[in-house]
Amino acid sequence: MSQVTTQPNVDQIWDWLDAVPDPEIPVISLVDLGIIRDVAWEGGTLVVIVTPTYSGCPATSVIAMDIETALRDRGISDLKLKTQISPAWTTDWLSQKGRAKLEDYGIAPPQPAGGPDKCPHCGSKDVTRVSQFGSTPCKAHWRCQDCLEPFDYFKCI
Amino acid sequence: MTREDAFTQFLLQMGDNTLILGHRVSEWCGHAPVLEEDIALANTALDLIGQTQMWLGLAAEVQGDGKSADDLAFLRDAWDFRNVLLVEVPNEDFGRTLMRQFLFDAWHSIQLGRLMKSSDERVAAIAEKASKEVAYHLERSADTVVGLGDGTEESHRRMQEALDYLWPYAGEMFQSDEADAEMVKAGIAPDPASLREEYDTLVSRVLTEATLTIPESRFAHKGGRTGAMHTEHLGHLLTQMQWLQRAYPGAKW
Ligand SMILES: [Zn+2]
Numbered sequence: 001m002s003q004v005t006t007q008p009n010v011d012q013i014w015d016w017l018d019a020v021p022d023p024e025i026p027v028i029s030l031v032d033l034g035i036i037r038d039v040a041w042e043g044g045t046l047v048v049i050v051t052p053t054y055s056g057c058p059a060t061s062v063i064a065m066d067i068e069t070a071l072r073d074r075g076i077s078d079l080k081l082k083t084q085i086s087p088a089w090t091t092d093w094l095s096q097k098g099r100a101k102l103e104d105y106g107i108a109p110p111q112p113a114g115g116p117d118k119c120p121h122c123g124s125k126d127v128t129r130v131s132q133f134g135s136t137p138c139k140a141h142w143r144c145q146d147c148l149e150p151f152d153y154f155k156c157i
Numbered sequence: 158m159t160r161e162d163a164f165t166q167f168l169l170q171m172g173d174n175t176l177i178l179g180h181r182v183s184e185w186c187g188h189a190p191v192l193e194e195d196i197a198l199a200n201t202a203l204d205l206i207g208q209t210q211m212w213l214g215l216a217a218e219v220q221g222d223g224k225s226a227d228d229l230a231f232l233r234d235a236w237d238f239r240n241v242l243l244v245e246v247p248n249e250d251f252g253r254t255l256m257r258q259f260l261f262d263a264w265h266s267i268q269l270g271r272l273m274k275s276s277d278e279r280v281a282a283i284a285e286k287a288s289k290e291v292a293y294h295l296e297r298s299a300d301t302v303v304g305l306g307d308g309t310e311e312s313h314r315r316m317q318e319a320l321d322y323l324w325p326y327a328g329e330m331f332q333s334d335e336a337d338a339e340m341v342k343a344g345i346a347p348d349p350a351s352l353r354e355e356y357d358t359l360v361s362r363v364l365t366e367a368t369l370t371i372p373e374s375r376f377a378h379k380g381g382r383t384g385a386m387h388t389e390h391l392g393h394l395l396t397q398m399q400w401l402q403r404a405y406p407g408a409k410w
Contacts, residue, residue, distance in 0.1 A: 055286060056207025085211065086282030088289055131193035132297045133200040141193060157289045 006075070010039045013046070013071070020070045023062045024136050027105040030063060034093025037084055045078045046071065051089045054137040091156050102154055108142065110156035119144035120151050129153075163339035164277075165219050166239060167346055169229070170382050172212030173240035176230055177391070178261060179205030180398050181248055190251055197297060201258070204290040211283045231402035235391045242381040243326035245391045249319070252305055252312065256319035259298035263359050264330045266295045267352050276344030299363045306367025313368065320369050328377025331356070 018031040038049040091110040099109040108116030124146035131141040183202040189195035213226035272284035340346040380386035
């Protein structure tokens, strides 16, 4: 048994988790999304704290599976995922890197004003809401009045 | 009634409200008047089902007899459900569905706001999570009620009919019994009656803007939240919702 030397440090684990894509918006990682709240060793067990985005988000179980798979692939077998609902997830936890990637991908990042500040395609400020809900629980449906393209807006909660 | 029984009853009330309304709203999936509304209704249903998992999960934990949230959702009979009658009435048209949603969302948002200060931190945490989603539901249902109420002659007529039909179901959300008194004493949940004033203010502001008239009668249908008597509609709903788990007990995918 020579396990003592093989326990990776938590910074390394954060990096690994930052390579796990969000299953519904694969351009950002689970770390970008802000749902990984803590990573810590408790003895020989790695504990990962996850805060779900929306209560009914169908991706929640896929996310748990993706985390497990990613870490097991790196040789971590003693793993515990804990769900923490308070404090509740907020879009303030999206990383700057994540916000930039969302915009590149064509999804307007959340704004405190409650709507996108510009069209993610052409940059026009002339945008209008089509629907408060969109293709996933975290998005709303908007349209640009200049380039006429529809786009997703990541809701601010 | 012991405090534990009262607590279980309260958690079932919260979870059954969101479960039954979530199921009702999901019945629109693929049938809404336009695609955007279809998606909005499905997303609302999804939030409600997600909240159900938390409330019924905690109810099962407090009951402590090894049951899960799924057991509570799929293996109880109509008389064991503790949802208010409002959420089990059939959808009828889109207008009535949105009016019901608004009357419920208004109560739900006030209730969750109070529960965020619950002495039980598990209740406070669920309320904190759910209240963000429900604020969004309320914004949308209130907007739609105003849009349709103050819309065309036909949409106005349908919304007034929906309000006349549903209003007698709103009163049950504010009725208290000995279980509620026990929850108030423990600091876990507010007295339902204490929400009424804030509710009336909120609802009448929106309905006035929607050019709709609140019926004068304070008569209230009741029996859902105590389990004394549900409408005939709940049994029909359960035959659909529970069919798979009844026909194939323990089925998983
Ligand atoms: Zn544009």
